[in-house]
Amino acid sequence: MICLKVVIKLGGSLITDKSKPYSFRKEVVIRIAKEIKRAIDEKIDLVVIHGGGSFGHVEAKRAIDIYGRISNETISPIAFSMQELNYMMTSILVSNRIKAVSFPPHSLCVNLCNIGERFSCDLKIVKTAIEKGSVPILFGDIVYGDNFCDPAIISGDDLALMIGSYINAERIIFFTDVDGVFLELGHPETILKEIRLNEIDSVIKKASIYNNVVDVTSGLLGKLKKTYQYLSTSSSIKEVWISNGLIEGNIYNLISGKTVNGTKIIP
Numbered sequence: 265m266i267c268l269k270v271v272i273k274l275g276g277s278l279i280t281d282k283s284k285p286y287s288f289r290k291e292v293v294i295r296i297a298k299e300i301k302r303a304i305d306e307k308i309d310l311v312v313i314h315g316g317g318s319f320g321h322v323e324a325k326r327a328i329d330i331y332g333r334i335s336n337e338t339i340s341p342i343a344f345s346m347q348e349l350n351y352m353m354t355s356i357l358v359s360n361r362i363k364a365v366s367f368p369p370h371s372l373c374v375n376l377c378n379i380g381e382r383f384s385c386d387l388k389i390v391k392t393a394i395e396k397g398s399v400p401i402l403f404g405d406i407v408y409g410d411n412f413c414d415p416a417i418i419s420g421d422d423l424a425l426m427i428g429s430y431i432n433a434e435r436i437i438f439f440t441d442v443d444g445v446f447l448e449l450g451h452p453e454t455i456l457k458e459i460r461l462n463e464i465d466s467v468i469k470k471a472s473i474y475n476n477v478v479d480v481t482s483g484l485l486g487k488l489k490k491t492y493q494y495l496s497t498s499s500s501i502k503e504v505w506i507s508n509g510l511i512e513g514n515i516y517n518l519i520s521g522k523t524v525n526g527t528k529i530i531p
């Protein structure tokens with residue numbers, strides 16, 4: 265059997281209700297855990313990332329409103345809100361017999377602001393965890409600034425792509441609460457089923473992409489820009505998917521190498 269390497273990012277729009285602070289979708293996550301378990305029983309190396317949803321994004325927005333920026337004063341509340349969400353996520357995965365082990369990104373990454381907002385992450389331990397049969401779980405987080413730099417928010421989208429290229433994953437999958445990328449959200453016929461790397465720029469210009477809920481890492485626009493960045497440099501990543509994790513079966517099917525209704529981005 266071929267062993268696939270897959271990174272999934274369970275978006276905050278899927279695992280929480282982004283319009284209500286601190287609202288966790290427990291029943292949805294229980295169903296997701298069952299789909300993940302079914303897929304990894306088919307010998308798939310998997311890394312799970314989750315987003316901030318109405319936990320981290322809300323705390324980060326609050327910090328920006330109070331202090332005007334992400335400062336050292338804001339690290340503890342933002343990090344804590346994400347660890348609360350991560351604890352709930354990890355508990356559900358573990359109780360569904362998934363060997364999930366959590367790696368908080370604030371202990372792996374720093375913000376190197378002198379070369380733009382770029383992160384340096386020591387991901388060796390994540391690779392080791394996979395080799396030992398664990399399912400590493402990471403999340404969008406706040407990370408310390410190196411030297412004189414301010415801390416910064418690293419998105420789960422960024423981490424999913426970064427880890428995917430580091431471990432040579434074939435597939436990166438973003439699960440959200442919508443079916444994929446639409447030219448016009450709410451108009452199902454405008455879904456973009458396949459986007460080539462060299463078309464991402466024109467999709468960004470053509471599609472009406474909005475960010476009406478709190479998302480300090482630029483929502484879908486950030487996802488598409490990061491996908492462009494990593495897909496241009498990674499030789500292993502064959503497909504980046506954006507799909508609806510609320511539809512039963514999508515998570516199992518995409519992790520196990522099948523296709524579903526959604527948007528596939530290819531090199």
Ligand SMILES: Nc1ncnc2c1ncn2[C@@H]1O[C@H](COP(=O)(O)OP(=O)(O)OP(=O)(O)O)[C@@H](O)[C@H]1O
Nearest residue numbers: 275276277315316317440445446472473474483484
């Ligand atoms: N043209 C569009 N096509 C598809 N989705 C869109 C479009 N415009 C806006 N969106 C929104 O993008 C959202 C997905 O991106 P977003 O970053 O907000 O979610 P997420 O990644 O699940 O959350 P988090 O950042 O908390 O992990 C969808 O919930 C959808 O409402």
Ligand SMILES: [Mg+2]
Nearest residue numbers: 479481483484
């Ligand atoms: Mg987002």
